[in-house]
Every structure is written in structure tokens, then in C-alpha cells.
Amino acid sequence: MHIKHLNLVNFKNIDQAEIEFSQGINCLVGHNGAGKTNVLDALYYLSFCKSYFNSVDSQNIRHDEEFFVVQGQYLRNDENEQIYCGLKRSQKKHFKRNKKEYGKLAEHIGFLPLVMITPSDEQLINDGSELRRKYMDGVISQYDRAYLDDLLRYNRALVQRNATLKQMRESGKRDTSMLSLWDEQLSKLAHSIYEKRAAFLKELVPVFQKYYAYISEGKEEIAIEYRSHLHDGTLVDQLKEVWQKDVIVGYTSKGIHKDDLEMQLSGFPIKKMASQGQKKTFLIALKLAQYEFIHRHNGLKPILLLDDIFDKLDDARSNQLLKLVSEDLFNQIFITHTKESYVLDIVKQTGKAYKIIGVEGGQVKDLEEVK
Incomplete structure (x- = not known):
């Protein structure tokens, strides 16, 4: 193409x-x-x-x-x-x-x-977790339409659950039946998204490490660790545990919308210790691994x-x-x-x-x- x-x-x-x-x-x-x-x-x-x-x-x-x-x-x-x-x-x-x-x-x-590598990609390392989630979502959505559909549905259900929490906080009423409804919807969608993100990273990271080692000529060790609330069990149970807290703050504090990628160089956060050249090498290797991954799955x-x-x-x-x-x-x-x-x-x-x-x-x- x-x-x-x-x-x-x-x-x-x-x-x-x-x-x-x-x-x-x-x-x-x-x-x-x-x-x-x-x-x-x-x-x-x-x-x-x-x-x-x-x-x-x-x-x-x-x-x-x-x-x-x-x-x-x-x-x-x-x-x-x-x-x-x-x-x-x-x-x-x-x-x-x-x-x-x-x-x-x-x-x-x-x-x-298409895969794009640009200087602004350094935000993926230096900025908040939202960009790293968007990175995962952007890659997986290129070959898995069902993933994108689930993600859109999850985000819509999340908006509704947050609106319910705010209403409960403002009214002082506890409509647990409505919360349970959104919890069930979020949990079902979250587990599908979580499993696909985990599978994606399991396949991507070794390729990423291969490219980094090639470009750096094996001078450094790098890693990416997936962080998710779903490592700790089903989302529906975790959401019930934080009902009171979520009502007080007015938003959903658990879920795949809080997932993150921990990027490491020699066992330490790359954000804190890497040089500009090392960060750029990290991002280039990540995007080249993304390229190879998409090619495998898309053809x-x-x-x-x-x-x-x-x-x-x-x-x-x-x-x-x-x-x-x-x-x-x-x-x-x-x-x-x-x-x-x-x-x-x-x-x-x-x-x-x-x-x-x-x-x-x-x-x-x-x-x-x-x-």
C-alpha cells in the first residue's frame, strides 16, 4: 500500500x-x-x-x-x-x-x-497517563473494530455513571440500583478492553525491546509495564467498594480509564533519568514495533x-x-x-x-x- x-x-x-x-x-x-x-x-x-x-x-x-x-x-x-x-x-x-x-x-x-514519529511524541513519556492510553487505543483500533466499539461504549457508560454520582452527591440520595446498572455495563466492557490491551502489550514489548537493542547497539535495558486496576480482580466488585468515595468526589475512581504504562530504563522511570537521545530512541523503537505489529495483524x-x-x-x-x-x-x-x-x-x-x-x-x- x-x-x-x-x-x-x-x-x-x-x-x-x-x-x-x-x-x-x-x-x-x-x-x-x-x-x-x-x-x-x-x-x-x-x-x-x-x-x-x-x-x-x-x-x-x-x-x-x-x-x-x-x-x-x-x-x-x-x-x-x-x-x-x-x-x-x-x-x-x-x-x-x-x-x-x-x-x-x-x-x-x-x-x-500509518505510523507517525515526531518530536511531540516525547509527551508520551513526560505527560500524564491519558496519552499512553490513547497510544494503546490508537494502535489496537487500527486492526480491531470491535475494540474501538467497546471503547466508545465504555466511555459513554462512564459519562452516565459519573453523571449519576454527581446527582447523588448534590441530592443526598443514594440510588444504588442505578449505580449497579452502570457498574455491570462498565465491568463487562472493561474486561474485554483490558484483555486486548494486555495481549497487545505481551506481543508488542518483545519487538520494541528488539528494536531498541538494535538502535542502541545493546547499550541499555528498557521495559514497559502495564498498570491496571483489573490486575486486582473484577471491576464490578472494585466499583462497589468505592461507591461512597465516588459519590463524594463525583467521578469513577476505578476502571480501565485509569490504566497506564510504566516506561523504564535500566529499572528506573525513563521520564526521570533518560537523556534526550535515549528518550528519542525509546520512542522510535516503540513506534517501529507498532509498525511491525500492525503489519502482522492488518496484512x-x-x-x-x-x-x-x-x-x-x-x-x-x-x-x-x-x-x-x-x-x-x-x-x-x-x-x-x-x-x-x-x-x-x-x-x-x-x-x-x-x-x-x-x-x-x-x-x-x-x-x-x-x-
Whole structure:
């Protein structure tokens, strides 16, 4: 699977662009703020129906314009696929496959698998547990539609249970029958989600450790530990134990919405002790493991987006990463960088077909292509 052509109108700082891509490596070069990452974000939009960086769709419309259009032409399983996303201010977003609009955006997730690695991924290490849960959910949802459905249902039931708790706190009445109803629903959905998260991590972590060891040349030991209330038994029993506490605070204090991943380097939290290079290596290895995992389960090779990926990596780790992406496991790759000469050296080492694309001030132009 690969994207052949991208059409952008009023997307972020890009007024209009028509871009043809190589099936191998595509390098977008230009100064910081030129719009290179915006091109990658457009590709992410076409896979996930949203921006990687900004969840408010209208804020991705070019300044002083009224709409944006992102449209891509793909070759998937030897079939041509046209994906369209358009948005007008204050109106509903339209998302279409081959000119037919999706009933639900969730129906599209996983159709065009994609993995993006970007400097902002460091938030996965440094910020709160919500981002790490979103990471798990984003990967599993790409190949398991039932998981995404259960997750959406769980979140809706959680909203209802929290609303019941607040009503009970404000009224002083204890409607335990209603709480029991939500507890049963949450518990059933939570155990299905928990089991799939646990199975996902059991398969992912060894692959992640393999990639980290390769890039770092075995210099450090890393681990990821899954933390969940469901390690301690059924959720329905745990929810009953915290009824009084939950009424007082007005929200549900137990459940898979509190799950977390403990990321470790040499037995210590990576957030507290790792260098910038070690953190970046950790995240690259994690995303490459995600790539391999999706390929195993989906059967398609995801598109790989590497945004400013070589910054903060020493030469040894950069060279190891280059060897990895040169392998047949990886198909279409996008790389951004500020220096054309640097990326030329990179792509020539891989032996893959490549294209160099210049981006300046939101304008996009072809610079060089080798097939």
C-alpha cells in the first residue's frame, strides 16, 4: 500500500499543493516552519480522520480562509482508492472513500494504516497517563473494530455513571440500583478492553525491546509495564467498594480509564533519568514495533512518517536506524529535514527509490527523484 498523489487546499499554511510521491522514500526539505510537517499531518488526516497535532478541525483551516480540502489517491491491494476530507467553518466535516461518504468516521480507521514519529511524541513519556492510553487505543483500533466499539461504549457508560454520582452527591440520595446498572455495563466492557490491551502489550514489548537493542547497539535495558486496576480482580466488585468515595468526589475512581504504562530504563522511570537521545530512541523503537505489529495483524505495510527524526540522535544511532528502514519490512517512508544534502546522504544509503520535495512558505515543489 502507498499514496500516489496528494491534493491540498487551504490546509494549515499551505494554500494549494499537488504532490506526486515515490513509492519508496519521500524527503520533504525546508526551513523550520515552512510547512513540511503540515504535509505529513495531511497524510495522517487521511488515515485517521483528524490531525495528529490539533484536535479542533477548524483550526487546521488556513488563516482567513473558509474551508480546507485534503485528498489522496492510494494504491491498496492493487486497487485505486480515493480518500477525501473537506471542512467548511461551522459545518460538519465530510470524509469520503471513492466519493461515498462514511456513515461513521470510525469505519475508516485501519483502512490506511500509518505510523507517525515526531518530536511531540516525547509527551508520551513526560505527560500524564491519558496519552499512553490513547497510544494503546490508537494502535489496537487500527486492526480491531470491535475494540474501538467497546471503547466508545465504555466511555459513554462512564459519562452516565459519573453523571449519576454527581446527582447523588448534590441530592443526598443514594440510588444504588442505578449505580449497579452502570457498574455491570462498565465491568463487562472493561474486561474485554483490558484483555486486548494486555495481549497487545505481551506481543508488542518483545519487538520494541528488539528494536531498541538494535538502535542502541545493546547499550541499555528498557521495559514497559502495564498498570491496571483489573490486575486486582473484577471491576464490578472494585466499583462497589468505592461507591461512597465516588459519590463524594463525583467521578469513577476505578476502571480501565485509569490504566497506564510504566516506561523504564535500566529499572528506573525513563521520564526521570533518560537523556534526550535515549528518550528519542525509546520512542522510535516503540513506534517501529507498532509498525511491525500492525503489519502482522492488518496484512498491509503502514505508511511510515519520520518527522525531524534524526535530531538528538548521535551518528551511531542514526546509522542503525537507517539500516532498519532500508529493510524490506518498510515500504513507503516520509522524512522531513532542514538540509537537502543531509537527506540525500540518508536516502542514497538505503538503496531505495526516493524523491526530494522542497517546502518553503507553504509552497511545495519537486527537487529530485530517483526511481
